[in-house]
Amino acid sequence: MSDEETVRRVRAAQRGDTLAMAELLDELAPYVGRICGPIALDQGPDAAQETLVAVFRSLRSLKNPAALRGWVRAIAVREAVRLAQRTARAVPADLSTLPARGDPQLGADIRDVLDRLSPEHRAVLVLRDVEGLGERAAAELLDIGVGTVKSRLHRARDTFRKAWTS
Numbered sequence: 608m609s610d611e612e613t614v615r616r617v618r619a620a621q622r623g624d625t626l627a628m629a630e631l632l633d634e635l636a637p638y639v640g641r642i643c644g645p646i647a648l649d650q651g652p653d654a655a656q657e658t659l660v661a662v663f664r665s666l667r668s669l670k671n672p673a674a675l676r677g678w679v680r681a682i683a684v685r686e687a688v689r690l691a692q693r694t695a696r697a698v699p700a701d702l703s704t705l706p707a708r709g710d711p712q713l714g715a716d717i718r719d720v721l722d723r724l725s726p727e728h729r730a731v732l733v734l735r736d737v738e739g740l741g742e743r744a745a746a747e748l749l750d751i752g753v754g755t756v757k758s759r760l761h762r763a764r765d766t767f768r769k770a771w772t773s
Contacts, residue, residue, distance in 0.1 A: 610673060613631075613634075613672070613673075613675060614672040614673055614675075616630060616631050616634075617631060617666070617669065617672035617675055618672055620666055621666055621667050621669070621672075628663065628666070631666075632659055632662065632663065635659065635662065635675075635679055636655070636659060638676070638679065639655045639658045639659060639679060639683045640652075640655045641737070642658075642680060642683040642684060642687065642733060642737075642738070643655040643658060643683050643686065643687040645721055645729060645732070645733045645737065646684065646687035646688060646691055646726060646729045646730050646733050647686075647687040647688075647690045647691045647726070648691065648718070648721060648722055648729075649694070650687075650690040650691055650693075650694055651687065653690055654683070654686045654687040654689075654690045654691075655683070655686075657686045657690065658679070658682050658683040658686045658687075661682050661686065662679055662682060665682075680738065680748065681748050684730055684733075684734065684748055684749065687726070687730065688726045688727065688730050688749075691726030691729065692726050720766065720767055723766070724763055724766060727749075727759055728759050728762060728763035728766070729763070730749060731745060731749070731756055731759040731760045731763060732760065732763045732764075734748060734749070735756075735760055742756045742757060742760075
């Protein structure tokens, strides 16, 4: 969908057009799922649902409809981290039990590594490596310092490297 169409749809939804709101939420659902899934893991669908509910409730507060995706991304990251933290493990998992890099179940391997990372590390990885945001933008979204983003990103990537080479 074009940016102009999205802006038109946002404005219509903000005025109370329920069809425009439904179309907007349908358009955003896959995007939200791609953000929430890798951060919240098993809680990803719940985080995506919470994100869409928050978008539905707060859309009228969005001042610049052209900034919709960035605004939704911020909500999705916040909800995914919140739900992931709620179910996070108290003790970090032992990464030495991970399968080798050549394992045919690579998707499961990646999921397993993500499951062993903290929600904060998963969030930084998703924002930097999936969404392509810069360190400053990721820091703003997560409400942390740029140095903290760099540190978390380094630790998360280091964890992946160690898992694949062990």
